[in-house]
Amino acid sequence: MIAHIAIDIGGTRMRAASYSPTSLTPIKINRIPSRVLGTTPQIRLLDLVNSVWPDDEDVESIGVASAGPVDHEAGIVMTSPNIPELNNFPLSDYLLQHFDVPVMLGNDANLAALGEWKYGAGQGHDHLIYFTISTGIGSGVIMGGHLLTGSRGMASELGHTNVLPDGPLCVCGQRGHLEAISSGTAIARWVKAELDNGVPSTLSKIQPVTARDVAEAAGQGDELALAAFERAGTYLGRALADFLHIFNPSIVIFGGGVSKSADLFIEPVRIAMKKHVISPGYIENLIITTAALGDDSGLIGAQW
């Protein structure tokens, strides 16, 4: 029997799993924190892969989903959010040398889009947009059955498009990007600013406020928390109208931590999207849904 190993490198944790070609249930799966004092992420990544190496199967390939931009062709991590040791690191060569198995490296949101397309909510949809909304907003696009990569693998950064000129500062240094308004971080930041302005809320007791806190407060009817998700959803819906004009997908899938609160923002998304499309044809048969593979979209998409 043969097996494939998939790795998902995120800012806070690294995960790995081994899969047989016939099942989405891993043979072995493991996760570790991304950074630990006194050891390098590289060494710990080797240990992680060893820990999921199957006992009886031959490993045919290793696929790696990495947060942030990657050079897909060269197999180099360009920037790894929160793991500076991996910036400009030739990860594919490193793993190939240690395990003598071909390695494929991709951006985590792109591979999550592939995972949802092949095995998840997007099955049968050859024109698909996937968003992962958590700390930031990542995205992956399938067009005509092909993953959108661009000339240097830097395409489909939909979170870094302007929705509000001179708007809030984005981690990339630009202003008014979708990520700076509708990500989990941006939701929490907006709530904090409103609290500082004296807006009453049950959240005033919490320090620091996270998007998860805001979601919990919204679930209990807190008006500021509800307004925060409505604002994020409205901007997301307006941006989505433009993405429909650009890509004309048949399905849009939301993944990532914030998507677990989809019931709090999907209606504002729909209202703003409907208001801003130039023709009803863009939304007539459009499906808007959440990731079917949950946190495993990227890991499952990293198999090849």
Next chain:
Amino acid sequence: MIAHIAIDIGGTRMRAASYSPTSLTPIKINRIPSRVLGTTPQIRLLDLVNSVWPDDEDVESIGVASAGPVDHEAGIVMTSPNIPELNNFPLSDYLLQHFDVPVMLGNDANLAALGEWKYGAGQGHDHLIYFTISTGIGSGVIMGGHLLTGSRGMASELGHTNVLPDGPLCVCGQRGHLEAISSGTAIARWVKAELDNGVPSTLSKIQPVTARDVAEAAGQGDELALAAFERAGTYLGRALADFLHIFNPSIVIFGGGVSKSADLFIEPVRIAMKKHVISPGYIENLIITTAALGDDSGLIGAQW
């Protein structure tokens, strides 16, 4: 010998040409106004095709580039700007019945992108964005060697993306779209508003002002005219930064009437684009140029 016929249906004129498979120089070419009182565009289109039908070659296919949205699969013109008789008209069936030759219908900007990619400025670039800037802003995108069409053929409407919330009204009914700020119509409209505000200019003697008038005045150093192109270019460059994040192309090509004044807006485009990209990698080897096939991009791209 065999030949292909290509048709380009625009708001003001219809053009047709016959081509042998080995040359971009037409066997025959002809053009007529799109609308004439006392006859239908359909009948005149048949006359136009007959007028370019080759004497000695067998016609193998007819390709039609039509302005505005089309249903590519069904061969139906959805909306034809300025030719209401063609709205929702099954053009492919109509031509097939009359000429007994297979017909392919596409959006003109999409087919112009194909033309520039195969035979023009975009040769060798499999990740390409083409803009036609004239009355409006049309666009076509080649990604990984495939024309971006979307699930219903309605993709790549890059002119209808928001660059200025609550900005100028677009012909589509939305506000602040790129087309409403950087098209020829928008340039002329902005100049008119400035003139109405009392801004001095040599253009104050002209009624009504067109984008061509503005270009001529700019060529003679008129400050208002120069400012109009700088404004249009700056917004175009900012939007382009986002399109680079989305598509990561290796080349951007400008066609259409306004692109003949590229020297007036390309520098503001470059400055704004450079200022707004999230990584220099997006512009390092990026080529920005004008259409090599000029007005024939769409006609040549309609061959198949």
